[in-house]
Amino acid sequence: MxxxxxxxxxxxxxxxxxxxxxxxxxxxxxxxxxxxxxxxxxxxxxxxxxxxxxxxxxxxxxxxxxxxxxxxxxxxxxxxxxxxxxxxxxxxxxxxxxxxxxxxxxxxxxxxxxxxxxxxxxxxxxxxxxxxxxxxxxKLFSRFSSKIIFIVILSIRLFPLLIEDYKRIIEVQKTRGVKINKGKWIDKIKNALPIISVLLLSSLERSFEQAESMYARGYGSGKRSIYQKDIKRxxxxxxxxxxxxxxxxxxxxxxxxxxxxxxxxxxxxxxxxxxxxxxxxxxxxxxxxxxxxxxxxxxxxxxxx
Amino acid sequence: MITKLLEINWVLVSFVIIVIIILLMFRKYEKKKSDTKEIALIGTMAAIAGVSRIPFAVVMSVQPTTFIVMITGYVFGSQTGFIVGALSALVSNFFLGQGPWTPWQMLCWGMCGLAAGKLGKNKKELNIILFAGISAFAGYFFGWTMNIWHWLGFVYPLTLKTFLATYAASFPFDTLHAVGNIAFSIIFGKSFFLILLRFKKRLVKSS
Known part of the structure; x- marks a missing residue:
């Protein structure tokens, strides 16, 4: 991705x-x-x-x-x-x-x-x-709206991570003997349910961990610092x-x-x-x-x- | 002359109006005090809703995104629902391709989240049948709003006849979207609701 x-x-x-x-x-x-x-x-x-x-x-x-x-x-x-x-x-x-x-x-x-x-x-x-x-x-808009821009950049970062997670959970399920792609369509849905639930649960868990890490680093405690500045030539x-x-x-x-x-x-x-x-x-x-x-x-x- | 001018620029006018609405909603959220956990949670839900579009990108009309946005709105309230909906459209389009349709999708999914938030206000439990019904309606609403953009952007001339033709043409796709929403609500509704509710409790307790 x-x-x-x-x-x-x-x-x-x-x-x-x-x-x-x-x-x-x-x-x-x-x-x-x-x-x-x-x-x-x-x-x-x-x-x-x-x-x-x-x-x-x-x-x-x-x-x-x-x-x-x-x-x-x-x-x-x-x-x-x-x-x-x-x-x-x-x-x-x-x-x-x-x-x-x-x-x-x-x-x-x-x-x-x-x-x-x-x-x-x-x-x-x-x-x-x-x-x-x-x-x-x-980043061009971060001056006007820092929270929304932060959320956007955060979720862009999560995209590839979520796909990795999804693959990992499927592998775990396969190892446990769940046949993902076998059976009738109703069985497929039944097998997909835990995968999606675990994906949701683990990513929300991670979001809280990340929030704690942000808090510990002092997010929102003052004016935002700039890590990288794009110069105009x-x-x-x-x-x-x-x-x-x-x-x-x-x-x-x-x-x-x-x-x-x-x-x-x-x-x-x-x-x-x-x-x-x-x-x-x-x-x-x-x-x-x-x-x-x-x-x-x-x-x-x-x-x- | 004036009507002609307006006819020429309807795409631009609608584009500007929608962008302003979205920016006003964002601004309202920006002014509100919120803690880091909420920010991280919104980002995660927007990413999940956005990712879920990708495997279904081929089947244009069946979109789990609508369901995920709505259940988030139902649990966390209208404002969070709107932000998650709008941002999931924006973020997923970075991977699927941005276009003049982006603000329209942002508005549509944002409204889905907002409506679900209104529905879920002061509710402790999930009424699956009601929720599925509303999500089916949201499927149609989504299609109808996107039709306005299709009609303004792709269909000429802008007459009642072509307007009705556009709506008639999109009806099967909207129905698919609605049926998909009902299916997702029935299959995933309960478990998503419980998981999100648990995190909501943790959010409230920690802040």
Whole structure:
């Protein structure tokens, strides 16, 4: 039992956790506020670039395989149920519950854009899962809520331990002559009951022992001390500032109404209105990928940031 | 224009609302004075509830987690139930994969624990039939709440027709979840209750 996260040797993994989380959160927010196909497409390319840069291409493929059926379903449902839209592609027979089948280009395009948005969001969570260390992520919030974070980290630690315990108890039962996997299903349940009970009992017993040990060490008696501190380097400041600029330009695009796109009743011309804001957004958001490339190419850059 | 804006951002709006609810509940717990034993116990129960999801991850709808969260809430009260439920979803998703569904699952399981806590208030014994009934209802409640997220996140357009279709599609899975909950309650209910009650007594005595 281990995390899905594993450390890889590239620029993304050398960033501070808060920087990566902020970057991913910005992309997440932007993907939710934009409906314009060009902006969604751009966000998709940025996300793809980040996943490839961080070296998680193989892991991402699994996520894509899972999300493609959902995307197809979204497009299908949308094009069947929505009958507004002026460009009719196909007009079919009358079906029960749905009514007359009428597929329009607009509905198809809207379904496609929403499917793309879903893929972006799923990819972002894939990026998060594989590039953010859970313990460090939890530690970001320990300032606000130390008890809850402590409980989370404690139970993460207990996961592999519980599985070990479970195996150990099964072995003990086998040694005592209990046939775990034999007999009717009712016998199996009867045999499983003591195993689960013992697992519960022993882990609760251990939790009390641990609490006593914590008490003896003075948990909660004063301000918490910090064992390990994550330092922020120059690269973190660069990426954070550029992400803030990217977020600001994205919000500007959104408030100016350029991020949204009207699919119904007729597809409008999908053109970009503001090239400056768009290019600022693109450049700031692909900066981590660019720096990773430079990081590998020039050791001098690596030593400076 | 405004309705269009809201339609676009329903996923985001619901996400924010749920995160705020969860954070408020956490904050309430954070302010309460609690001793180390209680903290360690909550962590352990969250881990057990989370681990129990893993062997059943393939059979999406049968989840012992709901039962474990509910029995914990029943014995230790609403607040503990909520925290155990919410954290078991969060922690197990570190191993199964985090996603936009995490806050929804946290809320659902948290509410299951909270409801069971209300049910078990001032009760010295476990009424298996009542508990199994409530846990079956919790199975449906869990599915219905998660359906809202499915509907907002995956189904377009957001109309009554697609809403009903989503609920109809999930009915068999919710039923499986409910039946699973009844089975777990009948098989494990008594022994879990006695074990947890014993630790509750020790908790009260020591603090």
């Amino acid at each position: 281990k995390y899905l996260y594993s450390e890889k040797n590239n620029f993304i993994y050398k960033l501070n956790t808060s920087t990566v989380v902020f970057f991913i959160f910005t992309l997440f927010l932007l993907s939710l506020i934009f409906t314009h196909p060009i902006y969604l497409g751009t966000l998709f390319i940025i996300t793809t670039l980040m996943i490839i840069t961080s070296g998680n291409w193989l892991e991402w493929k699994g996520y894509l395989r899972l999300s493609i059926p959902i995307v197809i379903m979204i497009i299908l449902v949308n094009s069947i149920f929505v009958k507004t839209g002026s460009n009719v592609i196909y007009q079919g027979p009358t079906l029960p519950f749905i009514g007359r089948l009428r597929i329009t280009l607009e509905a198809l395009a809207y379904g496609g854009a929403m499917g793309l948005r879903l893929i972006i969001i799923i990819s972002l969570f894939c990026l998060y899962t594989y590039t953010v260390q859970p313990d460090k992520f939890m 120059r690269r973190d400041y660069i990426i954070t500032i550029s992400t803030i600029i990217g977020l600001a330009s994205g919000l500007c695009i959104f408030t100016a109404g350029q991020g949204s796109y009207s699919y119904y009743p007729k597809l409008s011309n999908p053109s970009l209105l503001d090239y400056r804001l768009y290019s600022i957004l693109v450049i700031t958001m692909i900066l981590p990928a660019i720096l990773n490339w430079g990081w590998k190419k020039w050791p001098i850059l690596k030593s400076k940031i």
